[in-house]
Structures are given as C-alpha cells and as structure tokens.
Amino acid sequence: MHFDSTRIALMRAVLGGTWRRPGRILLAVLAIAAGVALGLGVALVNQSALAEFEHGMRTLSGSADLEIRAGREGFDEALYPRLARLPGVEVASPGLEISSRVDGQPATAPPLLLLGLDVFQHARLQPALFAAGAAANAQNSTTRGLLDADVVYLSAAAANWLHLAAGDTLLLKSGLAAVPLRVAGILPGGAVDERLAVADIATVQWRFGKLGSINRLDLRLAAGADAASLRAAIAALLPPGVSVATPDEAVGRAAEISAAYRVNLGMLAAIALVTGAFLVFSTQSLAVIRRRTEFALLLACGLTRRELVALLVAEGALLGLIGALLGLACGYLLAGAALHYLGGDLGAGMFAAERVRLQAGGASALLYGLLGVAAAAAGAWLPALEAASRPPALALKSGDEAHLFARLEHARGGLVCLALAAAALWLPGHAGIAVGAYLSVAFMLLGGVLLLPALARRLFARLPSRGGALMQLAAAQLAGAPGFVAVAGAGVLAAVALATAMAIMVGSFRTSLAHWLDHMLPADAYVRAARAYEAGGMDVATQEALLGTPGVARAVFVRHRQIMLDAARPPVALIARDLPADAGQALVLVAGSGAAPAGLPLWVSEAMVDLYGWRPGQVVELPLAGRAVTATVAGVWRDYARQQGAIMMRLADYRALTGDTAINEAGLWLAPGAQLAATAAALRARISGGERLDIVSPGAIRGLSLAIFDRTFAVTYALEAVAIVIGLAGIAASFAALAAARRREFGVLRHLGLTRRDIGRLLALEGLLGSALAVGLGLVLGGAIGWVLVAVINRESFHWSMDFAPDWLPLAGFALAMIAAGTAAARYAGRQAASADAVQAVKDDW
Structure with missing residues (x-):
C-alpha cells in the first residue's frame, strides 16, 4: 500500500x-x-x-522426593522404620502436625500449626530450618536445645502475631488442657513465612496425647533410585487412609481447596x-x-x-x-x-x-x-x-443517521445465540471450572444485545397513541431507528444483567445458608473443646459431667476427624454424632433416605457425589483405625461448611470401630426455665478446664457464619457497583452523542413549534423508553444467568446445591432506579443539543 x-x-x-x-x-x-x-x-x-x-x-518438605500423609489423627509410627529401611530410601523424616489454638485467644482466632520433627533426620532435608536454633543457643545461654521436653521454635510470622520472643512461654490448647512450651528461638525469616511452631516430635507426641502416632513422613531417595517402582512399593505398604505423593502433587492437592473460589473470583472480575x-x-x-x-x-x-x-x-x-x-x-x-x-x-x-x-x-x-x-x-x-x-x-x-446500525437488528442471530447458550450448559466442566456455563453466559449477553433492536422496533411501534405528541415522537424515533437503542442500551443491558445475576446468586446462597444453619443448629447451646482440625477434645468423664450439669436436659455429642480417600485430593471430613432414627431430622437431605440400612450406614455430602461418585445404596470402603471398613451410603445431605466433602456416621458405630470415645463438641438442650448464661457458668465451674470451653448460642453461630459470608462476597458487591456505574455512564454518553447527531432534527422540531423544554422532555421520554427496554431485557437475562450461577456454576465449582431464591423486591427497586437514572442522564446529556440555534441547525441541513 x-x-x-x-x-x-x-x-x-x-x-x-x-x-x-x-x-x-x-x-x-x-x-x-x-x-x-x-x-x-x-x-x-x-x-x-x-x-x-x-x-x-x-x-517444610525441604529436599524430599516423596511425602507420605494421613489425616491429622495419623498412623502408627511403626511404619516409619519399615519404610526407612527400603532400598533406595536415603533419608526418612517423620513428623506430627498439630493445629492448636493459643490459650486465651477468642474462639474465632485461627489456630497455630505446631510441627513436631525428628531434628536429626529433618535437618538433612531442610538444614536452614534449624539454623536459627544453633545461632540462638550459641548467643543466648537462657535458651534451651530443641530436644528439651518443653521447647518450641516460632517462625517470625508467628512470633509477630503472638508478640512473643525467645524466653517467653507459649500456651497452647489441647482440648480443655493448656500445654506450656518455652520459646527457645525464632526461625530464620526467609525460611518460613507462615505462622508456625516447630518442636521435637517426641515433645509433640507426649504433650498432645499422640504417643506412637505420626501423620507425615518425608522421604529423600538415593541417587539413581527408580522413583516410580519405589513409590509403588511404598504404596503397597501403606494402611488405608494414608497416601504417598510428590511435593508437586501435594502442593496441587492443597491448592485445590481454594481453586474454585479463586477461579470464580477471576471470572467475576471479568464483568x-x-x-x-x-x-x-x-x-x-x-x-x-x-x-x-x-x-x-x-x-x-x-x-x-x-x-x-x-x-x-x-x-x-x-x-x-x-x-x-x-x-x-x-x-x-x-x-x-x-x-x-x-x-x-x-x-x-x-x-x-x-x-x-x-x-x-x-x-x-x-x-x-x-x-x-x-x-x-x-x-x-x-x-x-x-x-x-x-x-x-x-x-x-440529512436523516441518514436513522439508517445507521440497521445490521444490529438481527433477531435470528440473537435467537441462535440463546440456543447456543442453552446447548453450552451441557458441556462438561474442566478442572472444577464450569466452562460450558461461562460460555452460556457470554452467549446470553450477545444474544440479548442482538435482540434489543428487534424488540425496540416491535414494541415501540405498538405503543398506544394516547400518550401525547411527545410520546408518539419518542416511540416513532426508537421504532424507526432501533439500532440507536442497541448502541445506547448495550452497556446498560450488560451491566443490569450481570448485576442482577450476581444479586440473585448471592441472595439465593445467603438464603439457603440461613435455612441450612437453622436446620443444622436445633440445640439451645453448643459447647466445644476443639474445632474439627484442632488437637484434643472432651473425654468420657467430661461428657458425663456435662450431662449432669444443672440446667442441661439432654446433649448430642459430635466427634470430628479427617480421613484420606484419594492421594490427589485434600482430606475428607468424617463426622460422628448422635443421630435420630430418621437422620433427615438432623440433616438437610437432598437424596436417599434418613432411615439407616442394614450394616454400617453413612450419609455423605453432595461433594462426595461429585468428587468420589458415592451415591445412595452404594457400598463403599471407609479407612478407619488403619483398616478398610465396608459401609453403605444411605443418603446425601447438603453441607455448606466443607467444600472437599464430608461423611456423617452414627457416633456409636464410630466408637465401636475405633475405640475413640472423645468428642470435639456437643449440642445442649436446656431444661425448662434454665438460662444459657447460668448453665454456661455451671458448666465452667463443674468441668475441669471449663474456662477453656467455647459455649455459644445457635444465634451467635448463625450471625458469625453470615458475617463471614458477607465478608467473603464483599468483592462481588464491588464488582456489581463497577458494572452499574459503567452502564449508567454509557447511557449518558450515548444520549449526549445521539442528541448532538440529531441537532438538525431538533432544529426542525423547534420551527414546528416545540420549545427547548419540549426537546428536553422528548429526550427524557426516549431515555425512559430505551432504558426501560434495556433494563427489562437485562433483568430477564440476569434471571437466566442467575439460575446458571446457582444451579450449574456453584454446583460444579463448589459441589453444593442451593435453592433458587431471588429477592424480587430489591431487584424491582434496582430496575426502577436504573430506568430513572437513564431517563435523567438522557435529558441532562441532551441539553446542549436542545439549546442550539434552531435557524442555524436547519440551515446546516441544506
């Protein structure tokens, strides 16, 4: 060229x-x-x-080639020497991870991860982790060696969080007991950035009641060893519920916990x-x-x-x-x-x-x-x-502008896009991402924009003529040049559709969560010694003392554990609790039956159906106490607390199989006339270590859960606001440009007797009609996209269902506000064109 x-x-x-x-x-x-x-x-x-x-x-893994992991309950440490002696294993470092809340911190505080390690073996994998200990002992005679029975080292992040230094005492909770540990030093800042404490493995086993148990084993292979063959040999020796993986696989497994949240947040940011x-x-x-x-x-x-x-x-x-x-x-x-x-x-x-x-x-x-x-x-x-x-x-x-963008009037193309949107919903997801659903949303938006001009021509041409001359002029303008409606309303339609869809999804989720909490929290109070992933619990003596406390009519005991079902996935929650004859009275069942079948019945969350394929009537194997136990899936229940899957079983069955009689928490029903405050005081006084009990009402749990929900979705509210502001700005700019392009038309109308005020009212009516159509279609598309978010994207991404429960009243208010804003923006934007000299405008036309 x-x-x-x-x-x-x-x-x-x-x-x-x-x-x-x-x-x-x-x-x-x-x-x-x-x-x-x-x-x-x-x-x-x-x-x-x-x-x-x-x-x-x-x-933490250092130079390990393979990692052996189990749930927090762990496995018999006798497995450690068997694996360490395998040909091809150069270093084997056992470990015990404990999550424990710092004594005195509130119930909502995050736990501290305490890692018990074999100092000599792990130093061969990660020598930098212990560099601070050697330096501290060399410089400070008041510190103690890591092998002492009450010594712990803190990461810099943990020390800053807890405001502790070398020589201070760290008090950790183990159920209702406090475990004092002496801070001997601070780990090097570049080695570990997480809130972490490191102690000798024997100290952790002894002080937290885990003698004979470990839950991690890091292996470094000898040079030239066949990693695949050795991994297969190790897997054959592992008991049920224990898995072997490479460090890369372990990182991917742990990152999977937040994958759906991260991916969907990124998709929402594209709005x-x-x-x-x-x-x-x-x-x-x-x-x-x-x-x-x-x-x-x-x-x-x-x-x-x-x-x-x-x-x-x-x-x-x-x-x-x-x-x-x-x-x-x-x-x-x-x-x-x-x-x-x-x-x-x-x-x-x-x-x-x-x-x-x-x-x-x-x-x-x-x-x-x-x-x-x-x-x-x-x-x-x-x-x-x-x-x-x-x-x-x-x-x-002059007047050619009315024929511009006629090609936007493509009703057939819009219908094809909507058909493609429906077809895309049948596409399978990939890596937990609902690819087909997101494509469906894109096709819906495109189809809506393509349908907008055709709807404008048909609807505005059929408006009754009783609205006065200005209304007829406005309707005729929009019906005669429907491409203008698409140009001015595309941004508004997209903004309204996406904001409506997000509002429906968040509102449906919040409503479903509130109903789920009401069903799952029937007791008058809840008493907890340790969260599901924390060390310790309440023994049988404490349980009996709890039942005998004045004001307590009855109690339901709950035991939480974690089990490994698949080496490629995070652990699954195992919940053992007292259940009624019909488990549906205690659980929100979505499939199967609450009645217990013969044998060992299980009730699984929806995530277990999606991730592991467990369905009602299916016979499965459950790793418990180092062996595989045969059980039958009785039903599927809705669980918003555990995204990676949860299994519910009867407490009596769990105790018979494992011999574990401790519990993490209990739901209490108070006697008639009893007050929660007085009963809580009696519990704390009656039970040893009762001052460390977390005693809360179901209303407090519900309020905290919904507050966490609102904080989590605060980002989506910000994204909705951005989309709305952009849409309103777009309609203002659109009508300003349209008004400027129609300056000659307005000049003719002025010569025919319309005043400047009439021109402003005409533009306001056009803004009203155009905005109403764009907002109305946006609401319809938003409802459809909202259903996709609720029924498809949330199920595929987070593995739970929810009720489609839009709150129509706020949505109607939002729609009216958008229409009013669009009308005002159109009138304000057209003031300059309406104020132009009528004679000059008509003269420019010739």
Missing part, C-alpha cells in the same frame, strides 16, 4: 476527529481500565497467595471488562453517527473502505491500550491494598500466612493488558464496518 502525503493527511483526519471529544474518550478508557485493574488485581492476589502457600509447603467492551462499542458507534459526513467526505476523497475500518479499529485498540496501561498500574495498587487489608484470600479465611508478598505477575499483566486492548478493538470493529459500509452519497444527506 502506497502512503502518499494526501492519504496520510486523510488518515490523520480520521484519527484526529475522535480526540476532539475527550470526555467520551475518557469514559471508554476508564471502563477498560476498571476491567483490567480488577482482573489483574484478583489474578495477582491469587498468584501471590498460592506462591506463599507453595513456598511454605516446600520449605467490568465485558461492560467496558460494550462501552467502547457504544463510544465508537456514536462517533460514527457524529462523524458520518466526515467519513463520507474522506471516502469520496480517496480513502478506501478497508483503510477506514483498519483506522477505526486501531483507534479503538489505542483506547484499549491507554485504558490497559492505566488499569495495569491500578491493578498492582489494588492487589497490594487487598493483600494488606484483606489477605491472600480477600477475606474468605482460606490462607493462614500473616503476610503475603505481592508477586510480579508479568505474564498476568501481559495477558490482561492484551485482553484490554482486544476488548476495545472488538468493541470498535462493528462500528468501523458500519462506517465503511454506507455509500458516501447517502451518508452526506
């Missing part, structure tokens, strides 16, 4: 015209910037949290980018309307249609580049602030690191930068085609 001076001048004229409207350009740039910033910010937070998580796991692309589409479309005469002259002067399309798409891409660069900078700032104030899980409580360092994320920055540019270029592509498709002779005539 030959670029002479004339052609270059024509191209400069195309590119220069857009920048004369910096306000509208700024709006599109900010929309793209918001999408890029939110997407990159969430990606950086996810990457930083996972990097910190992986660093911690690899630090702003989608609405930003629609706003670029509107901005470029309106530029085509405003500059149609200019483009016609340029085409007549020798600029080719292909060059015009390329220049306009490049112009959109340039807007995207500016927005992407701004968004990248804001994304890093957003991620840094989120990590500082909310942590690596954005408040969801999934990561325990005290400080998560922000990762550079170069690949993510490049990806989201390119996505921003691509979104803007895609938004500019259709308007560019429209600008190049009009013959110059027609484009130079």
Whole structure:
C-alpha cells in the first residue's frame, strides 16, 4: 500500500476527529481500565497467595522426593522404620502436625500449626530450618536445645502475631488442657513465612496425647533410585487412609481447596471488562453517527473502505491500550491494598500466612493488558464496518443517521445465540471450572444485545397513541431507528444483567445458608473443646459431667476427624454424632433416605457425589483405625461448611470401630426455665478446664457464619457497583452523542413549534423508553444467568446445591432506579443539543 502525503493527511483526519471529544474518550478508557485493574488485581492476589502457600509447603518438605500423609489423627509410627529401611530410601523424616489454638485467644482466632520433627533426620532435608536454633543457643545461654521436653521454635510470622520472643512461654490448647512450651528461638525469616511452631516430635507426641502416632513422613531417595517402582512399593505398604505423593502433587492437592473460589473470583472480575467492551462499542458507534459526513467526505476523497475500518479499529485498540496501561498500574495498587487489608484470600479465611508478598505477575499483566486492548478493538470493529459500509452519497444527506446500525437488528442471530447458550450448559466442566456455563453466559449477553433492536422496533411501534405528541415522537424515533437503542442500551443491558445475576446468586446462597444453619443448629447451646482440625477434645468423664450439669436436659455429642480417600485430593471430613432414627431430622437431605440400612450406614455430602461418585445404596470402603471398613451410603445431605466433602456416621458405630470415645463438641438442650448464661457458668465451674470451653448460642453461630459470608462476597458487591456505574455512564454518553447527531432534527422540531423544554422532555421520554427496554431485557437475562450461577456454576465449582431464591423486591427497586437514572442522564446529556440555534441547525441541513 502506497502512503502518499494526501492519504496520510486523510488518515490523520480520521484519527484526529475522535480526540476532539475527550470526555467520551475518557469514559471508554476508564471502563477498560476498571476491567483490567480488577482482573489483574484478583489474578495477582491469587498468584501471590498460592506462591506463599507453595513456598511454605516446600520449605517444610525441604529436599524430599516423596511425602507420605494421613489425616491429622495419623498412623502408627511403626511404619516409619519399615519404610526407612527400603532400598533406595536415603533419608526418612517423620513428623506430627498439630493445629492448636493459643490459650486465651477468642474462639474465632485461627489456630497455630505446631510441627513436631525428628531434628536429626529433618535437618538433612531442610538444614536452614534449624539454623536459627544453633545461632540462638550459641548467643543466648537462657535458651534451651530443641530436644528439651518443653521447647518450641516460632517462625517470625508467628512470633509477630503472638508478640512473643525467645524466653517467653507459649500456651497452647489441647482440648480443655493448656500445654506450656518455652520459646527457645525464632526461625530464620526467609525460611518460613507462615505462622508456625516447630518442636521435637517426641515433645509433640507426649504433650498432645499422640504417643506412637505420626501423620507425615518425608522421604529423600538415593541417587539413581527408580522413583516410580519405589513409590509403588511404598504404596503397597501403606494402611488405608494414608497416601504417598510428590511435593508437586501435594502442593496441587492443597491448592485445590481454594481453586474454585479463586477461579470464580477471576471470572467475576471479568464483568467490568465485558461492560467496558460494550462501552467502547457504544463510544465508537456514536462517533460514527457524529462523524458520518466526515467519513463520507474522506471516502469520496480517496480513502478506501478497508483503510477506514483498519483506522477505526486501531483507534479503538489505542483506547484499549491507554485504558490497559492505566488499569495495569491500578491493578498492582489494588492487589497490594487487598493483600494488606484483606489477605491472600480477600477475606474468605482460606490462607493462614500473616503476610503475603505481592508477586510480579508479568505474564498476568501481559495477558490482561492484551485482553484490554482486544476488548476495545472488538468493541470498535462493528462500528468501523458500519462506517465503511454506507455509500458516501447517502451518508452526506440529512436523516441518514436513522439508517445507521440497521445490521444490529438481527433477531435470528440473537435467537441462535440463546440456543447456543442453552446447548453450552451441557458441556462438561474442566478442572472444577464450569466452562460450558461461562460460555452460556457470554452467549446470553450477545444474544440479548442482538435482540434489543428487534424488540425496540416491535414494541415501540405498538405503543398506544394516547400518550401525547411527545410520546408518539419518542416511540416513532426508537421504532424507526432501533439500532440507536442497541448502541445506547448495550452497556446498560450488560451491566443490569450481570448485576442482577450476581444479586440473585448471592441472595439465593445467603438464603439457603440461613435455612441450612437453622436446620443444622436445633440445640439451645453448643459447647466445644476443639474445632474439627484442632488437637484434643472432651473425654468420657467430661461428657458425663456435662450431662449432669444443672440446667442441661439432654446433649448430642459430635466427634470430628479427617480421613484420606484419594492421594490427589485434600482430606475428607468424617463426622460422628448422635443421630435420630430418621437422620433427615438432623440433616438437610437432598437424596436417599434418613432411615439407616442394614450394616454400617453413612450419609455423605453432595461433594462426595461429585468428587468420589458415592451415591445412595452404594457400598463403599471407609479407612478407619488403619483398616478398610465396608459401609453403605444411605443418603446425601447438603453441607455448606466443607467444600472437599464430608461423611456423617452414627457416633456409636464410630466408637465401636475405633475405640475413640472423645468428642470435639456437643449440642445442649436446656431444661425448662434454665438460662444459657447460668448453665454456661455451671458448666465452667463443674468441668475441669471449663474456662477453656467455647459455649455459644445457635444465634451467635448463625450471625458469625453470615458475617463471614458477607465478608467473603464483599468483592462481588464491588464488582456489581463497577458494572452499574459503567452502564449508567454509557447511557449518558450515548444520549449526549445521539442528541448532538440529531441537532438538525431538533432544529426542525423547534420551527414546528416545540420549545427547548419540549426537546428536553422528548429526550427524557426516549431515555425512559430505551432504558426501560434495556433494563427489562437485562433483568430477564440476569434471571437466566442467575439460575446458571446457582444451579450449574456453584454446583460444579463448589459441589453444593442451593435453592433458587431471588429477592424480587430489591431487584424491582434496582430496575426502577436504573430506568430513572437513564431517563435523567438522557435529558441532562441532551441539553446542549436542545439549546442550539434552531435557524442555524436547519440551515446546516441544506
């Protein structure tokens, strides 16, 4: 292609015209910037949290080649020497992990991970972990060696969190007992960033009642050993419930716990980018309307249609580049602030690191930068085609703007997109990501935009004529130029649909969670000695004392454990509790029966169906007490507390199989007339260590659970707000440009007797009708997308079902507010065009 001076001048004229409207350009740039910033910010937070998580796991494993793991209850330590003597095993380091709450901290405080290690063996795998101990002992005679019976070392993060230093005493809970340990030193800051305490394995076994048990074993293989054959030989020696994996597999298994949350948060962050692309589409479309005469002259002067399309798409891409660069900078700032104030899980409580360092994320920055540019270029592509498709002779005539974007009226294409949206729901998910469901959402939005003009033509042409002259003019304008409705309403439709869908999903989830809590918390009070993953519990004597406390009518005892069913997945929760004859009275059953079949009955959560394929009537093997026990799945229950799966069994069956008579918690029904405060005081006084009991009402548990829920979904509320603001800004910019393009029309109407106030009312009516259609269709699409989020995405991602329970009243209020805002924006945006000189406007038409 030959670029002479004339052609270059024509191209400069195309590119220069857009920048004369910096306000509208700024709006599109900010929309793209918001999408890029939110997407990159969430990606950086996810990457930083996972990097910190992986660093911690690899630090503890050191140079191990294989890791043997079990649930927190562990396995017989006699397995350790058998594996250590296998040919090809160079180093075998046993360990015992204990989660324990620091004594005196509130019930909601996170636990401290205490890691008991064989000092001599693990030093061969991770010598840096013990460097601080040697240095501290050499410099401070008051500290003690790690082999002493009451000595512990803290990571720097744990020491800062607990405000402890060498020589201080750390009190940890083991059920209702307090275990005092002497802080002998601080681990090197670069070695471990998690809140962690390290002690000799014998100390941990003795002080926490775990003599003879370990729950981890790290192996380093000899040079030249056949890793695959050795792994198979080790697996053959392991009892049920114990697995062997490489460090990489262990990291992936642990990261799977938060995978669904991270992926879906990233998908939600794309909402702003989608609405930003629609706003670029509107901005470029309106530029085509405003500059149609200019483009016609340029085409007549020798600029080719292909060059015009390329220049306009490049112009959109340039807007995207500016927005992407701004968004990248804001994304890093957003991620840094989120990590500082909310942590690596954005408040969801999934990561325990005290400080998560922000990762550079170069690949993510490049990806989201390119996505921003691509979104803007895609938004500019259709308007560019429209600008190049009009013959110059027609484009130079007045009134031609009514025929612009006629190709947007594509009802058949919209229906095809909706059919594809329905078909995409049948596509299988991949790695826990509901790929088909997300494609369905995209097709729904595209189909809605394509249907918008056809609906405008049909609906507004059928409006009754009793609304007065201005209403008839407004309806005729929108029915005669339905492409304008698509241009002005695309951003609003997308914003309303996505905001409505998110509101339906969050509201349905919250309602279902509240109902589930009401069903699962029937007692008057709950007494807990240790959480499911914490050390200790209440022995039989404590249970008897609890039952004999004045004010207690009856109690239901619960024991929590963790078991390993699959080496590639995180542990599954095992819950043993007193159950009524019909377990459905205590559980929210969604399949099967509450009646117990013959043999050993189990009731499993929905995650067990999705992840392990366990279904009612199926005979399964359950690893208990080092052996596989045959059981039958009696039913499936809804569980919002344990995403990786939970198994419920009768407490009597559990005790008969394991000999474990301890419990973690109990639900109490009070005697008539008894008060919770007085009964709680009696319990604390009657039971040894009763001051360490957590005694709470079901209302307090419910309130805390819902508060955690609201904090977790606070990010989605922010994303909804961004989408709405972008949509409203888009309708204001759209009507401003449309009003400017119709200056001649308004001049004629002024000569026919309409006042400036009438012109403003006309624009307000057009804004009212256009906004009502876009918002109405957005609500319908939002309801459909909300159903997809509730019924498909949540089930595939988080493995639980929920009731579809939208709160229609707030949604109706939201819709009315959006329509009112769109009407006001249209009237305000059209003031300049309505105030133009009528004579000059008509004169310009000739």
